[in-house]
Amino acid sequence: MAEVKNILLLGGTEDAVRLNQTLAGHPGAVLTTSLAGRTRKPAHLSGEIIVGGFGGEEGLRQFITVNHINLVIDASHPFADRITRNAFNACAAADIHFLRLQRPEWKHLPGDHWISVASVEEAVKKLNGFNRIFLSVGRQELAPFENCSNRYFLVRSIEKADFTPHESDVTFIQSRGPFLIEEEIRLLREQRIDLLVSKNSGGKATYAKIEAARALDIPVLMIERPALPDCVTYSEIDDLVAAIGF
Structure with a gap:
């Protein structure tokens, strides 16, 4: 994936903010970040920002096509399963790469009830x-x-x-x-x-x-978290960026 340039980042998490800043530092990346608009004062982000969604799976597929997106990175909340499914299906329909950044879930430890x-x-x-x-x-x-x-x-x-x-x-x-x-x-x-x-x-x-x-x-x-599509998932930003090829 060394030639990836047009990146759509699905945000809404602190991890997405950090990933936005990391990707924005790469001159080869043309970065667009999408926010659902639920937070009135979103964190400062670099690149183009879209607020309010795309109108479902079909709207996202059209956006990907019109804007020549060739990589979608889903860094949305682990419970935003509709967003993830729409993005996964839209990428499959457009035949482009889809990666997910997802923090590990908490594990039950001794003493937990x-x-x-x-x-x-x-x-x-x-x-x-x-x-x-x-x-x-x-x-x-x-x-x-x-x-x-x-x-x-x-x-x-x-x-x-x-x-x-x-x-x-x-x-x-x-x-x-x-x-x-x-x-x-x-x-x-x-x-x-x-x-x-x-x-x-x-x-x-x-x-x-x-x-x-x-x-x-x-x-x-x-x-517990909802079931998500079986996709390539990273828990660390550095590992995901390395996989892109930057």
Whole structure:
């Protein structure tokens, strides 16, 4: 892939920001980065920026063709499975290279008390017996918890969240990682949390909450990642860039 020049980067993660800056430093790369538009204040990015998506798989295929894209790198969130599937199928239809950058998922370690579920909707059904719940799933995933009544919720998100569960109290924290384990332990203790609800997003920025739950013997309702297409995947930026041939 040494001749690759026109690159479409599907962003939305901290890894994508770092990859954008790495690729922007290569004179042979003509870089376009796509963002879904869910974050009001996206990180500074180099090259052309597209916000709002392409209109599904067919719209992405047309964009690839019209703009002579010959490599798509998917660095979207591990739970953005629709984006990944659309991109994978569009690249197959256009017969161009598709690579994915994906951080490793968190692994269950001794001392962890995980309750694994396949979706946010399934997580809602597992709240019985828990009264003080730390919802750390992102503001886009709060709606299924709206009908949970007579509980206390701690909600942390990067941007302001809209969440009004029935007959429940809510404390909002607007913050961005990385977080320290000492801070997370203090937070869980002060809020008297008896359940942490989290996606298995992986990465280091928010792993301290998992470590804190382990230290305090607090159960974690872990929403596992969706199945993604079988594609060439890298967990390290340097390895992916080397594979491109830069």
